[in-house]
Amino acid sequence: MKKKVVILTSVHRACDTRIFHQQARTLAEAGYAVTVVGRHPRAETVDGVSIHPIPHIRNRLSRMIVTPLRTGLVALRSGSRICHLHDPELLPIGLALALLGRRVVYDVHEDYPQQVLSKYYLHPLARRAASMIVAAVERIAGSILAAVITATGQIAARFPAHKTRVVRNYPRMTAETCGCNLPTDDTSGRFRLVHLAGTLSHVRGVTSLVDTMGLLDDSFELVLAGKWETPAYFHALRHMPGFARIRHVHHVPHPEVWQLYRRCHVGVICSLPLPRHLTALPVKLFEFMATGLPVVVSNFPLLRSIVDTHGCGLCVDPTDPKAIADAVRRLAQDRRLARTMGRNGMEAVRQYYNWNSEAAALLDLYSRLSESRCVRTSRYPVLSVTT
Known part of the structure; x- marks a missing residue:
């Protein structure tokens, strides 16, 4: 039994x-x-x-x-x-x-x-x-x-x-999840950032990300997946200049997450420097890495130790939209660097973070x-x- x-x-x-x-x-x-x-x-x-x-x-x-x-x-x-x-x-x-x-x-x-x-x-x-x-x-x-x-x-x-x-x-290592999204040199479409969270909130860095999109041109798009913390927070963001470059998805079932990643170019995790975030290891970080996405993450010591060690992305001040925008532009303009970082992250997950x-x-x-x-x-x- x-x-x-x-x-x-x-x-x-x-x-x-x-x-x-x-x-x-x-x-x-x-x-x-x-x-x-x-x-x-x-x-x-x-x-x-x-x-x-x-x-x-x-x-x-x-x-x-x-x-x-x-x-x-x-x-x-x-x-x-x-x-x-x-x-x-x-x-x-x-x-x-x-x-x-x-x-x-x-x-x-x-x-x-x-x-x-x-x-x-x-x-x-x-x-x-x-x-x-x-x-x-x-x-x-x-x-x-x-x-x-x-x-x-x-x-x-x-x-x-x-x-x-x-x-x-x-993350689990499967044929579907690992290495499905190495960036290409195709620049005909919009350069897509992706951020997933159970709750889209200020402390998760969403306000900074919307501000970031206001500093980028129309060739960039941010996909936000999750539920808004409150209706009032959503309505406040709607009036920000960068919101025009936001595409919101309320909930993405787990099997469809990997399809979403395939349509994006960089994963972003810019949670604000609260004590609970300093000790957290977001599962989305390792999902981004597993699928070959370079990452832009908050410059917390724990996250930096992973990203810098494996050369799989860039660390930024999550309270500085200009720093985030500069990191995103760098990856968009240097596709070889983005591709290398994506491969590095994928290999790190295969060896250590699975x-x-x-x-x-x-x-x-x-x-x-x-x-x-x-x-x-x-x-x-x-x-x-x-x-």
Whole structure:
């Protein structure tokens, strides 16, 4: 009989890249019976993974109360021994599941206490209080839950080393995703930049990118994929000069992402220098590299260490639209350089930044959790950090 796993998310789509395409599919391919609970239009089985849809609640407060309860009930009814959480708002449910004998894994995508500090719709005092609460709940969860998975080594340092694993956001290597987009010398069409994000917001650098397009001529186009942070933010951007060179795509299903990349020439990631961005490794960076796109990225030490080491793009001040525009022009005018950087990025992903090694770390963790007896929190298996 297959070992059952339920993966829970109250914030992300069920078909999120990290949750579904990397982790759930890997576990299903390894023989686990995997159910993903999250936002999805219908109940179905995709690539051997069962998807249980949870209705999306637009009101933030209601979502943070109702959706975790719904996902927790699904987890209990699933009969799964291992429950894998992907959002901090699910931690109270995760702690309850642990007390009921489930093996609970907390997957940390970002530095969430720092993320809360960037939620500018909250009063500054409320932000600080919320950040402290999130940090405290994560500390409790780290001491009680069976295991913690983090997207970077920097985030892992905040959790108990003996039960924490780093599973990075590296792309799967397939014929479809790797090396499909080496730039050509064809200059007849527009030079397209591409930026993808779950939410298109000021802190993700979208304002700077629209300003950048105002400094470029009509031979350039920026493809923005994702949902706008708020209608007010979208309407504010519409009145900026650079918006005329923007093409917006609300949502791109994962299989179609690679087709979008084929129609573009450079990938841009210009998130603003907030503490949570300094420790993040965006999966889109490695997707751009895998498909042969040169990149223009924020000049943060972690990103620079990758881009400069492998010569796969240019690092810029994300708050300086002129610097971003100059980098884009350089790649547009020197197609040989762009092509070389694209090849360098593709080779770096093939050698270092692909999902194979991360899948091995994930499966090793699950093997240990599956083999251990279902006992109380003080006797969880010892795990080592993989950095």
